[in-house]
Amino acid sequence: MSVGDYIRESQIWKSVFRHPAPYDRRNRVVVMLTNFFLHLHPVSIKQNGIALSYTWCMGGITFFLFLAETITGVLLMFYYRPTLEWAFNDILALRDVSTLGIMREIHRWGAHAMVITVWLHMYRVFLTGSYKPPREFNWVIGVILLKFTLLLSFTGYLLPWDQLAIWAITVGSNMARATPVLGSEGPGFQLLNVGGYDLITTASDARFLLLGSKFVGEETLNRFYILHCVAIPLAVAGLIAIHFWRVRKDGGISQPL
């Protein structure tokens, strides 16, 4: 008996996988049904639907990058403290001292790559008309996921707390000041006032909500850190689950009718 067979015959292996290795047709079906990670997939699939020249694999790559970002991000969280005193120095240490400092490179480049792949996924889905009935709603979820991907990247941009970070976020968040009605320099902000006192000021407008402050400061860093590491990833994970579920429920990868 080979070592491989010995392992596959052991009680431990069987308790984990509950069936023999997927060498024959029956077990290749069974593995898809009994494995939690594989059960996202159907058992069988139209072969043209999984051709790389058709799907470009961009949705899958985006999901993989999300996982890679999660793993590298969690590792980075062990090193990084989101305070004015430490944020920049911790990134410096990641660059110059820490053994796993390359995690920051992977995290940053993976983030750029994810923005691009999510666009390309949308591009492919559009060009193959895959948003058409019955998949309309999954396209809507996809657009929300696209927005969250950009927001994830945007909130992460601030965390190194260098010049590149705060000024990019300053430029980006200055827009919020001009939100109609809710921004202190937006059209119609005077509408919200009580007895002649404006409710919308620089200390209470949409930009303040985003930054937690009148300018990009420590409160902003904390706010963006929590959005970046907890709030948005949770929302994205939930939406991804729905997105994948709907791919299956809407008839799998799109095909000519």
Add this chain to the structure above:
Amino acid sequence: MHHPNLTSSVIFGLGFLYLVQLVMNFFWTIRSLKNDGHCRLPSLFGGAEVPVAMWWGLYTAVLAMLTIAHFTGYSSPDSFLIVLPDWFKGLVDVAVSDPKWFFTETVLVFGAIILLRRQLATDTAGWILLNASTVFLSLSLTDWDFRQIVGKPDNVPIVGMLFIVGFFTWLSFKKANENDSRLEQGLGPLEGEDNEKVLVWPDLVYTELIVMIGLTAFLFFWGVCLEAPLEEPASSVKTPNPSKAPWYFLGLQEMLVYYDPWLAGVVFPSTILGGMMALPYIDFNKKGNGYYTFNERKFAISVFLFGFLPLWVGMIVLGTFLRGPNWNMFGIYEYWDVHKLEALNNVNLSEYFWLYGLGVSMPVPDANGSFMSQVGTIVWRESPGIVLTLGYLFLLPSVMAMTIFRNFAFRMGFFRFMVFANLVLLMAALPAKMVLRWLFNLKYLVAIPEYFINI
């Protein structure tokens, strides 16, 4: 300060870039020998029948010489001859350093993609385009200013994105062309042929595994080769010039040149997202579901590509590579001079109307008057722009419904058509304002700075 265009390490590094192109074209020549058949030489050269691959072989030989030259000639960069000529740099700089030329060019590229899709989306044309862009990139890298802007760590992914978007646009049109030819002959799309069911294990899970391993390796490789950027510690008093948003928002930042923040930063981004979500409910065309095609969805694909290529990707390129200090435009080979002056003398529509058109002074709201009288005067002052804007958003859809989009309006119903027409008009609002700015130096159609309502 003088910066040398070439240094030893740049020349040596470019050697690797040419080596990659050499290897690529070596294999392409072999492929061409098998697939491309023969062509006749011009009679000047004897008119002999030669394989098409000969041309690729010659090109590959030139690349080989370039590679050798770079790997051996790096010791004296001052006398190295393979550089971009200055007249070419000047020409390119003029062509891209003005937003109106740049935008016109991206629109022309978009038009060429649509109109010449049969010619461009072939293997040979695609390969020629790829080589043209890699040679352009390699030669451009001999320029100091070009390296400064393209070599910024966060800009490297954008260069990659351009190649990737180009490739997938090419690929989708190639597949659409195949399907369109088949559909003309009454056959079904290629995606429906030989479409047997296969087991997900192993056919899909192994692809996924290989992609995951490949991507992990790629991310590590990228992370080792290129360090993530880290500038000076944040300082709220030292404002960098230019201050740029993250690269994927630079298209939105570019809109700020033409529209005020409440439109460019809030209304238009929300409309883009809302419009994208509304897309499946607007597109009533049932054809082209689940396969690549262009002819069956000409309008939808053209509008989407116009939004994605010139307006989104094109504006990101403009914002990233061409916008320099003081948000001035710079050519890709041009030094980012902080003192470059550009005359900005933009005029509001109301000023055109009252001052230049009627030759009278502008109506001025009475500072001591009642609120209503002030608003009334302002509305009167801005009435030409208000009428134009309201007409654009409310009258034009009806005109569209009665003329060019009659068929659409009939099939979509009132509400759906109004949403569709307004989304198209809002998308067209950016190029429309651009053209007005370039032709008439128009600042605002409606200028009500008193209430932050500038359009």
